[in-house]
Amino acid sequence: MALLKNLTSYIRPLASCSTTTPRFLPLTIRRGLGIPPQYLLDDYTPRYALLTSTDAAKKRSLAYTHLSNCNLCPRKCGVNRFETTGHCLIGAETAKVNVIAPHRGEEPCIQGFHGSGSVFFSGCNLRCVFCQNHDIAHKRNGFDLTPEELAEWYMKLQDMGHVHNINLVTPEHVVPQVVLSILAARDMGLRIPIVYNTSSFDSLESLELLDGLVDIYLPDFKVWKSETSKRLLKADDYAETARESIKAMHEQVGDLSFTSDGIAKKGVLLRHLVMPGKEDEGREIMRWLAENVSKDLYVHIMEQYRPDAHVGKKRRVSRKRGTGDGEEEVEEVRYAEINRAVKDKELGSVKEAAVEAGLWRFCEANEKSLFHL
Ligand code: SF4
Numbered sequence: 001m002a003l004l005k006n007l008t009s010y011i012r013p014l015a016s017c018s019t020t021t022p023r024f025l026p027l028t029i030r031r032g033l034g035i036p037p038q039y040l041l042d043d044y045t046p047r048y049a050l051l052t053s054t055d056a057a058k059k060r061s062l063a064y065t066h067l068s069n070c071n072l073c074p075r076k077c078g079v080n081r082f083e084t085t086g087h088c089l090i091g092a093e094t095a096k097v098n099v100i101a102p103h104r105g106e107e108p109c110i111q112g113f114h115g116s117g118s119v120f121f122s123g124c125n126l127r128c129v130f131c132q133n134h135d136i137a138h139k140r141n142g143f144d145l146t147p148e149e150l151a152e153w154y155m156k157l158q159d160m161g162h163v164h165n166i167n168l169v170t171p172e173h174v175v176p177q178v179v180l181s182i183l184a185a186r187d188m189g190l191r192i193p194i195v196y197n198t199s200s201f202d203s204l205e206s207l208e209l210l211d212g213l214v215d216i217y218l219p220d221f222k223v224w225k226s227e228t229s230k231r232l233l234k235a236d237d238y239a240e241t242a243r244e245s246i247k248a249m250h251e252q253v254g255d256l257s258f259t260s261d262g263i264a265k266k267g268v269l270l271r272h273l274v275m276p277g278k279e280d281e282g283r284e285i286m287r288w289l290a291e292n293v294s295k296d297l298y299v300h301i302m303e304q305y306r307p308d309a310h311v312g313k314k315r316r317v318s319r320k321r322g323t324g325d326g327e328e329e330v331e332e333v334r335y336a337e338i339n340r341a342v343k344d345k346e347l348g349s350v351k352e353a354a355v356e357a358g359l360w361r362f363c364e365a366n367e368k369s370l371f372h373l
Pocket of ligand 1: 070071072073074075076077078079081085086087088089090125172173174
């Protein structure tokens, strides 16, 4: 548990401020960014705080039922996770966690002034060949925590880290544990919003279980074509699943809304990472979002793709000789088609398609270096 102990010492210096004076913390200033009135909230109470005790008990019981016949993601393994594991290789009693810490690498409206209370879960139900967190997602490095232990960490993030939200990163395969942890934290006094930070490879059953517990959905819509998702994400039905999931998320929480300090409290923040040579798919995604989800959807078109994980790795393969019989060994670069950064032209093309489709709420800095809300 060395890592978790280190995290405690990381959070502790902030904690000492909370009981005396907050003068060492950055002042919470109001950003004069002109939030459109329809997305401005006077105040906000997290959805989990409004659940009745009967609804909370039903969710607890449903979480255990799902674990004993797991259909919580589109892999639909149907296994009893108390006895064995499915495709994600994670059991029932605990979730594997790699890092828990206040995080300042998110969108300004999510990370705010004090950071987003991020919990990076290990393991994943996708196998993206370009995964930028592959040591966590593919190798499942981390510590096993029960839902109650997770809840205690949420409380530390809130009370000592003063974070703006609890940000559950890659939680699709541990939704029951997450549900139980939120309900436990609610009983311990949690009062900040829950962010569900997902690849969108979620099942509708899973999203139904989360309804009433999550305030902000942060779905990624990665690729549009099934041949691309089969090759690069190792899932044939990714786009179809993402379409269903994102619609269901939007039906639950609507468009992204903020309190007057510019911090997001409720709604959907959609991410799309533009991939090299895949700008046509990005354009298709933007059109679909505008026509089928909402033209008022808050969208972050991301440009930070870089080759990682399996991309660009060399391997030796056998190939038939051009003339005559026999084979020869040659070196090949894996996934060579995405072994480069994204060009400005590709990024611009996706942004242009988004505007043409009628989307207008983008996570990007304006001419005064202030972020649009
Ligand atoms: S979460 Fe998905 S991958 Fe894991 S056991 Fe359940 S259905 Fe299978």
